[in-house]
Amino acid sequence: MARAELMGFEEALERFEPVIGLEVHIELNTRTKMFSAAANPANTENHDAEPNTLVAPVDMGLPGSMPAVNAEAIRKSITLGLALGCSIAPSSRFARKNYFYPDLGKNYQISQYDEPIAFEGSVEVDLGDGETVVVPIERAHMEEDAGKLTHMGGSAGRIQGASSSLVDYNRAGVPLVEIVTHPIFGTEHRAPELAKAYLATIRDIAIATGISEARMERGNVRCDANVSLRPRGAEKLGTRTETKNVNSMRSVERAVRYEIQRQAAILASGGTITQETRHWHEDTGETSPGRPKSDADDYRYFPEPDLLPVAPSEELIEELRAALPEAPAVRRRRLKAEWDFTDLELQDVVNGGLLNEVEATVAAGAAPQTARKWWTGEITRVANAQETEPAALVTPDQVASLQKLIDDGTLTDKLARQVLEGVIAGEGTPQQVVDARGLAVVSDDGALIAAIDDALAAQPDVLEKIRGGKVQAAGAIIGAVMKAMKGQADAARVRELILERAGS
Amino acid sequence: MTDIIRMTAAELAAKLTEGEISSVEATQAHLDRIAAVDGDVNAYLHVNDAAVETARGIDERRASGEELPPLAGVPLAIKDVLVTTDMPSTSGSKILEGFMSPYDATVVARARAAGLVPLGKTNMDEFAMGSSTEHSAYGPTRNPWDLDRIPGGSGGGSAAAVAAFEAPLALGSDTGGSIRQPAHVTGTVGIKPTYGAVSRYGSIALASSLDQVGPVTRTVFDAGLLQDIIAGHDVHDATSIDREWPSMARAAIEGAAGEGLKGLKIGVVKELPDSGFQPGVADSFHQSLAKLEAQGAEIVEISAPHFEYAVAAYYLILPAEASSNLAKFDSVRFGMRVEVPGGTVEDVMSATRDAGFGPEVKRRIILGTYALSAGYYDAYYGSAQKVRTLIQRDFASAFADVDVIATPTAPTTAFKLGEKIDDPLAMYLNDLTTIPANLAGVPGISVPSGLSADDGLPVGVQFLAPAHEDARLYRVGAALEHLLVDDWGGPLLDRAPALNGGAR
Amino acid sequence: MSEITPELVRHLGVLARIQLEDEEVTRLTGELDAIVENIAKVSQVASDDVPATSHPIPMQNVFRPDEVGDMLTTDQALQNAPDSDGDRFRVTAILGEEQ
Numbered sequence A: 001m002a003r004a005e006l007m008g009f010e011e012a013l014e015r016f017e018p019v020i021g022l023e024v025h026i027e028l029n030t031r032t033k034m035f036s037a038a039a040n041p042a043n044t045e046n047h048d049a050e051p052n053t054l055v056a057p058v059d060m061g062l063p064g065s066m067p068a069v070n071a072e073a074i075r076k077s078i079t080l081g082l083a084l085g086c087s088i089a090p091s092s093r094f095a096r097k098n099y100f101y102p103d104l105g106k107n108y109q110i111s112q113y114d115e116p117i118a119f120e121g122s123v124e125v126d127l128g129d130g131e132t133v134v135v136p137i138e139r140a141h142m143e144e145d146a147g148k149l150t151h152m153g154g155s156a157g158r159i160q161g162a163s164s165s166l167v168d169y170n171r172a173g174v175p176l177v178e179i180v181t182h183p184i185f186g187t188e189h190r191a192p193e194l195a196k197a198y199l200a201t202i203r204d205i206a207i208a209t210g211i212s213e214a215r216m217e218r219g220n221v222r223c224d225a226n227v228s229l230r231p232r233g234a235e236k237l238g239t240r241t242e243t244k245n246v247n248s249m250r251s252v253e254r255a256v257r258y259e260i261q262r263q264a265a266i267l268a269s270g271g272t273i274t275q276e277t278r279h280w281h282e283d284t285g286e287t288s289p290g291r292p293k294s295d296a297d298d299y300r301y302f303p304e305p306d307l308l309p310v311a312p313s314e315e316l317i318e319e320l321r322a323a324l325p326e327a328p329a330v331r332r333r334r335l336k337a338e339w340d341f342t343d344l345e346l347q348d349v350v351n352g353g354l355l356n357e358v359e360a361t362v363a364a365g366a367a368p369q370t371a372r373k374w375w376t377g378e379i380t381r382v383a384n385a386q387e388t389e390p391a392a393l394v395t396p397d398q399v400a401s402l403q404k405l406i407d408d409g410t411l412t413d414k415l416a417r418q419v420l421e422g423v424i425a426g427e428g429t430p431q432q433v434v435d436a437r438g439l440a441v442v443s444d445d446g447a448l449i450a451a452i453d454d455a456l457a458a459q460p461d462v463l464e465k466i467r468g469g470k471v472q473a474a475g476a477i478i479g480a481v482m483k484a485m486k487g488q489a490d491a492a493r494v495r496e497l498i499l500e501r502a503g504s
Numbered sequence B: 001m002t003d004i005i006r007m008t009a010a011e012l013a014a015k016l017t018e019g020e021i022s023s024v025e026a027t028q029a030h031l032d033r034i035a036a037v038d039g040d041v042n043a044y045l046h047v048n049d050a051a052v053e054t055a056r057g058i059d060e061r062r063a064s065g066e067e068l069p070p071l072a073g074v075p076l077a078i079k080d081v082l083v084t085t086d087m088p089s090t091s092g093s094k095i096l097e098g099f100m101s102p103y104d105a106t107v108v109a110r111a112r113a114a115g116l117v118p119l120g121k122t123n124m125d126e127f128a129m130g131s132s133t134e135h136s137a138y139g140p141t142r143n144p145w146d147l148d149r150i151p152g153g154s155g156g157g158s159a160a161a162v163a164a165f166e167a168p169l170a171l172g173s174d175t176g177g178s179i180r181q182p183a184h185v186t187g188t189v190g191i192k193p194t195y196g197a198v199s200r201y202g203s204i205a206l207a208s209s210l211d212q213v214g215p216v217t218r219t220v221f222d223a224g225l226l227q228d229i230i231a232g233h234d235v236h237d238a239t240s241i242d243r244e245w246p247s248m249a250r251a252a253i254e255g256a257a258g259e260g261l262k263g264l265k266i267g268v269v270k271e272l273p274d275s276g277f278q279p280g281v282a283d284s285f286h287q288s289l290a291k292l293e294a295q296g297a298e299i300v301e302i303s304a305p306h307f308e309y310a311v312a313a314y315y316l317i318l319p320a321e322a323s324s325n326l327a328k329f330d331s332v333r334f335g336m337r338v339e340v341p342g343g344t345v346e347d348v349m350s351a352t353r354d355a356g357f358g359p360e361v362k363r364r365i366i367l368g369t370y371a372l373s374a375g376y377y378d379a380y381y382g383s384a385q386k387v388r389t390l391i392q393r394d395f396a397s398a399f400a401d402v403d404v405i406a407t408p409t410a411p412t413t414a415f416k417l418g419e420k421i422d423d424p425l426a427m428y429l430n431d432l433t434t435i436p437a438n439l440a441g442v443p444g445i446s447v448p449s450g451l452s453a454d455d456g457l458p459v460g461v462q463f464l465a466p467a468h469e470d471a472r473l474y475r476v477g478a479a480l481e482h483l484l485v486d487d488w489g490g491p492l493l494d495r496a497p498a499l500n501g502g503a504r
Numbered sequence C: 001m002s003e004i005t006p007e008l009v010r011h012l013g014v015l016a017r018i019q020l021e022d023e024e025v026t027r028l029t030g031e032l033d034a035i036v037e038n039i040a041k042v043s044q045v046a047s048d049d050v051p052a053t054s055h056p057i058p059m060q061n062v063f064r065p066d067e068v069g070d071m072l073t074t075d076q077a078l079q080n081a082p083d084s085d086g087d088r089f090r091v092t093a094i095l096g097e098e099q
């Protein structure tokens, strides 16, 4: 395939206005599937099952089989709809979307068409530097996932050139909620960033509400990105492309950026954009053309006759609404104010995925700033070195008690880092590590004075300088004392004592 | 002692309970009958190898003193539309030749749990599309009254098996008359219960919003016994009704005792004039009404102005739903596969479906695809669903005035094999009287009313009741049956010609 | 002239994945034409004020508890497979992409 020509991003933005739309599919983590009692591979318990071991008759469209709706999937879908600020339909229903494909056991997908369970909401998306964008949600509807195809005989599992394909129906029937935005205007050069931040926000909402495992690498959250450009000042929307299955935050940002640059180059040279689906290639960072929209897209939707309308009661909706966690953006705003953080400080915590840890550490008694420093500083450094997650190393309680030992003078910052190392090594609580390693600060003035007197005696010239008013010369004595005390002394107290001794 | 095969299920059950006959004897007698006459009738597509063994199991349980359900040990024929784990399930289609279901249809599971002994699978029009059983991929079934005539359809196999004493009881399915119309032409009893009274799970779907499984028997009481076994909510079928049903067998007993005819209001549809029926059929119908009137029933003319649109609505809704339901037969997971050298999976699917489906099935799939496709939905499928509402309203206003509605079950007696096979429209008109019940979801029964004076062939009368009022049909049906059998001096089937097993 | 043309029938065959030979297309065109002429009358009475009925017995909110059951073994799942690799169903090359 010939490389597409790209226009520089800045130039593209000067000439065209990007309009994006995002469709995110989230796999719910219910125990069983949307329409069958087969175990759900999107639930962590089952995610590594062998092929075709999580199938009930309806998942593979066996003759006579019928779908039956999972009550828990309904609750989770409503919860998600509410978390997206949507209205919940007093009555919604399922429809069949008819098309033939080998990963679709029945050759129709049960989805929702003209009557989705949730509609018209909005999500506040934080771009990280304090700027927020309110993304309008058109709808969130329930549907089922398809099975998985593995293409054999071609290169790299691609469909092109494959001689046969293998089908696993484990994923067929996994409960999905598809969230569709309205077109998003006015994000300009930040459109790619917004796409990424939106996806992150949806993932955060899914995690906070507990409706999905939301593991991007497992495909629990998948994104289709619609991009179109219109010339500056134009009213009419340009022709859009839909880049399918962009499944990481970074990729969404890159894919949107790439499409803006590609479409701009075509439009600028007098070409037209084909309405089509496109594929994202992680390795090259490009999109390639897929299926053009055609007659074959006649899905012949009709109400699913095997299923009945879903009409959640007002009580159920209110019960689920009352159980909603705080929206991620609202929570961040609240914590930033409570903790008196700067934008940068909060961003540091959020980008490190450490908001929960810092919050718990503060709840355990640590000051917000110290909690932040521990988690984004030393703990993250060790985690990076060990190639693991900060939260896997220590608990917020341990961090808070470590900080307490500093605050009450038991440890210096330097000693505390050694204690942390012991805690990470599994030597026990901070106090246990202090005791076992004998790391506490020596607070017995007698021992310190003895050490100071020894040091002053060994360096009489320094004593003279101090007495002569050169107070900073005390540093040499402090160093010697700290060395003698193996670091377990409070340098400030040592300094005080030195000045006292020199003055007497 | 009466010949085992000529006993009703109730009589046989009594003898089994008393120990006068064993289930092995009963089962073997029917297997012998099948061996003797089914070469002519072709009611069975498959005879159960394990029938005698199953019967022996029932006998042993009875011998050990176990208390068994009322029909335990009675043989049962099963329409091939119902999936079974121990016998192939083809729905009369070549595309499913040899298909073995890994699960039992709910009605089959319930029948097994009640101790009924599956004798085999009965012939039917392919995927239940037809009114003559001539559309079976495995050759037509012949009417035991005249082997050159059709046994009705689509459940001609179940009706013929029961009429030819090849089974005392059978299961059928009725989408537009497939239980009632075969009952009419074979002199047997057939009931389409209220939509949702019986689970459809495991019934290979034709039109999901119309299909209903029900009993095929020689007496109304037997039908009641069977419906009591198979009815009730099933978590696998969301459209199955969750309620306590009164005993249909008890209702039949009450009806036969003459209860309920006095003051019973029977509606006769103005829009179904005698001119629409073969004279012998109309005569038989009026004789039955006169019998009921003589016992105190009141005949009331009612108007159902939208019945004339029923056939049209039916032939839109059915093909539309069927086109989607039959998409699963694609050669990927089960069923026939036609290899296409060098072809893609699309080619293989299309070639398989071309070779595997018969002409009537293709005709309806194409029609249904058309009715659902973009631009035609509102005019066709959408309008048909509205006609459904109008027909429901016709029923509602009629049932405000009458307790049941009566019609001849079908316009003519059994026609000759091949007579209408090339004229789909003429074939479709056979269902004129039975279709409204499916569209509205109300229950219907066909009871033998005698032999047509013009050709000596059986005729049935149909009664319809409001939804959920199945018991009312059993009462009225049993009452009429009792009066007529008294008159005739024995069951109508006593007058059927003897079958000589090939010596015709 | 009716709206049912051989081109339409051929297109419907593609949508329904039935490979129709020319002779079948010709026959079906005629048959469907006659059938459609007869069933088109539904629109005569289907006015805007009549609601559509998709379920004959109105019910709603019929759900299943989120409890595992009904699972097939891989052998059962593959029992009728025209072709498989022992774990998964095998089909010949796929031309089009997923939807």
Ligand SMILES: [Mg+2]
Binding pocket: A023, A224
């Ligand atoms: Mg989409």
Ligand SMILES: [Zn+2]
Binding pocket: A025, A143, A178
């Ligand atoms: Zn979707």
